[in-house]
Amino acid sequence: MVFQDSNLLPWRTLMQNIELPFQIKKQPVNRELIEELLEVAGLKGFENSYPGELSGGMKQRGSIVRALAQDPEVLLMDEPFGALDAFTREEMNLFLLKVWAKTKKTIVFVTHSISEAIFLSDRIWVMSPRPGRLARVIDVKFERPRNIDLQFEPDFISILKEIRTQVEGSKIEKDTSNDHR
């Protein structure tokens, strides 16, 4: 589980934060996996830093490492990059693709950014706003590994438009239903 906020405990170092779930579950710490993940996350050398000393992107990567260190079957991510600036967000997207390529975990990723959704996923479930219902399922068939220029491909933009219309449409529907009330 990865949250909107990195949710690292401020009184623990990065390493101690990653060890927290192991302590809670009373399991031995998987050093090898953590080392490997820290390498991918570019957090080598920051193991003993406190969250207050890390940037927003590093903190969020740290929290992803914490989640992955548990070797979960599914990784749940709730708008994990929403609080980051646009550039860091792109970096994080690439990082996540790298992580996926390495671990091949199923990742359930909630986002408000349509391009982020298309860029990252194999399948998108579009939800309608209030009540949150499944409005549509879209398969994304771009090849992997993907790079950031994918966002400018015509196919990418056409999917973007499609989803955008879908989301807008359900919003308008909702507004009119409100007026009738």
Add this chain to the structure above:
Amino acid sequence: MTTDNLANKIPDFNSSAKIQSGGPVDVSALTTVRLAKGFKEISKVFLLAIIVFTLLEFILLWTKTPLYIFPRPTLVIKSLFHDFGSLYYQPLLQTVQEFFVGLGFGASIGLALAVLVTLKPGLDIFISPYIIIMVTTPMIALIPFLMLKFGFGMTPRVIAVALASGPMVMINSATGFRRTNAELIALGRSYGATEFQLFRKIRFPFALPMIIVGFMVGSIFGLLTAVGSEMVGGGGGLGNRLIYFSSLVRMANFGAVLVIVATFGVALYSFFTFLNRKYASWQV
């Protein structure tokens, strides 16, 4: 579009982020007082103090102020060193004992109650009124009553100290526990943490700064109560010495006791400030 309609669309942030600042007793200001740092600043502060006391000394000499009106600083210092073993050591020991036993009992009960109230929020409304009453009522007022029951010994004072310090510890700790970020709790839960683990790994460390502040304020209240009840109740201790020396107009001795009490108070403050810096530095 009516405001009503708008309100429906704006997500409600208030429900998740409840208390962010200001508990019942927010005394964190005590730990953030700016004090002199480094040799240069500290020596300046000391220099000023020495100048003030030297001036005081000379003015008192110049005006030939009698001892019973105001003791000269040198006389107080002399008495402090000369009579420490014979006049002050025993009373100090007694006050220290009353204070620590009282604080020990009071703080453990206070902390336990804070944990209880956090785990069972429903109990809050039953316990809080008594805590507020105990915080706001000077516990020295209970001394005559406690003395009827427990005599002239240390017992009534220990109880008074406990009653004065405990609620302070409780109210601050409970606030600290309650303020714990809901997201961090959710994190712990997502890894299947038990209620006890949540407390040990997340709630307690999160509340630690507030708990330390609670101890600081509680111990200041406790010292106040210990010295106060000795003044009221007789039977030894620094407070009792204050009354004794002033009744005999031995103002140099009186001043010396006062210095000891003040030193004790400042030592407590420094100790808890040190704890706060050591274990709660992440807060800044």
